[in-house]
Amino acid sequence: MNSLMKAVALSLLVGSAAVVHAAPDFNPAKPSMTELKAGVYQYSQFFYNSLVVVSDDGVIVTDPSGAMRAAEMRKQIRKITDKPVTKVIYSHDHFDHTRGGQIFKKEGAEFITQKGCLELVSSDLKRKVVQPDITYDDFMSVKVGDKQVDLHYYGSNDGKCMSVIHMPKDKVLFAVDWHLPRYVNESYRLPEHDYVGILNTFKRVQTDLEFDTVISGHAPVSSPELFEEDYRFVQALFDAVWEGIQAGKTTEELKASIKLPQFNHWRGYEQNLPAHVERMSYSIWHGN
Numbered sequence: 001m002n003s004l005m006k007a008v009a010l011s012l013l014v015g016s017a018a019v020v021h022a023a024p025d026f027n028p029a030k031p032s033m034t035e036l037k038a039g040v041y042q043y044s045q046f047f048y049n050s051l052v053v054v055s056d057d058g059v060i061v062t063d064p065s066g067a068m069r070a071a072e073m074r075k076q077i078r079k080i081t082d083k084p085v086t087k088v089i090y091s092h093d094h095f096d097h098t099r100g101g102q103i104f105k106k107e108g109a110e111f112i113t114q115k116g117c118l119e120l121v122s123s124d125l126k127r128k129v130v131q132p133d134i135t136y137d138d139f140m141s142v143k144v145g146d147k148q149v150d151l152h153y154y155g156s157n158d159g160k161c162m163s164v165i166h167m168p169k170d171k172v173l174f175a176v177d178w179h180l181p182r183y184v185n186e187s188y189r190l191p192e193h194d195y196v197g198i199l200n201t202f203k204r205v206q207t208d209l210e211f212d213t214v215i216s217g218h219a220p221v222s223s224p225e226l227f228e229e230d231y232r233f234v235q236a237l238f239d240a241v242w243e244g245i246q247a248g249k250t251t252e253e254l255k256a257s258i259k260l261p262q263f264n265h266w267r268g269y270e271q272n273l274p275a276h277v278e279r280m281s282y283s284i285w286h287g288n
């Protein structure tokens with residue numbers, strides 16, 4: 001990627017993606033590898049996060065998110081270990097997350113994703129997505145050395161083939177796109193946002209999975225508290241829209257009247273909440 005393309009890519013990301021909790025001097029192009037638990041890292045660059053799991057037998061990574069970012073991630077992994085990357089997990093199908101994994105394919109990594117992503121990632125006309133080698137239906141445990149990364153399919157949420165990524169032994173949860181802390185994001189990101197599915201995912205994760213560490217797919221920082229707050233936002237949105245629909249209000253009336261003041265400090269609250277009301281309304285009425 002030349003410098004102009006870099007600048008364009010960066011401005012698109014900075015202008016649109018999850019600029020959440022970023023310090024004023026935060027530089028999204030600067031790669032960062034943060035160790036969260038022994039051998040478990042959050043790799044961040046361009047407002048995309050990957051889970052990097054290092055064991056004695058090899059390395060597991062998630063979501064290359066572009067060739068330039070994947071190459072930098074590979075470089076940073078080499079600073080920690082000389083073991084090969086043996087598994088690449090796609091959290092979901094979206095091209096901005098799945099493209100660019102060729103560098104890992106070349107060293108022999110296996111690519112893993114939920115079954116429903118297979119057809120979707122095969123439709124990349126520019127063939128920038130390494131096609132998955134292994135798929136699963138509802139659950140898969142990916143093991144390398146002493147490390148274990150579980151993939152749970154809890155149904156449609158943001159897209160149709162999202163893996164909820166969980167490390168049961170390390171108590172780490174990686175939640176991509178369906179969890180964005182303190183950010184009411186832009187309306188053009190919502191068409192794939194199945195809000196009822198997302199609420200179901202939150203409920204199942206809180207009931208079934210144990211974790212003390214959370215990584216969001218985009219925000220520099222998350223936590224179990226921020227995750228819980230996000231869950232409360234989706235639940236409050238559901239409750240308000242549901243009650244409005246029961247009272248016979250139209251979507252336009254709901255968009256104009258629903259306020260969730262307990263979340264009014266969230267980024268994008270003022271300008272984007274009506275679009276989220278509309279999306280939730282359609283999701284309740286239609287089912288996705």
Ligand SMILES: [Zn+2]
Pocket residue numbers: 094097176177217218
């Ligand atoms: Zn995303």
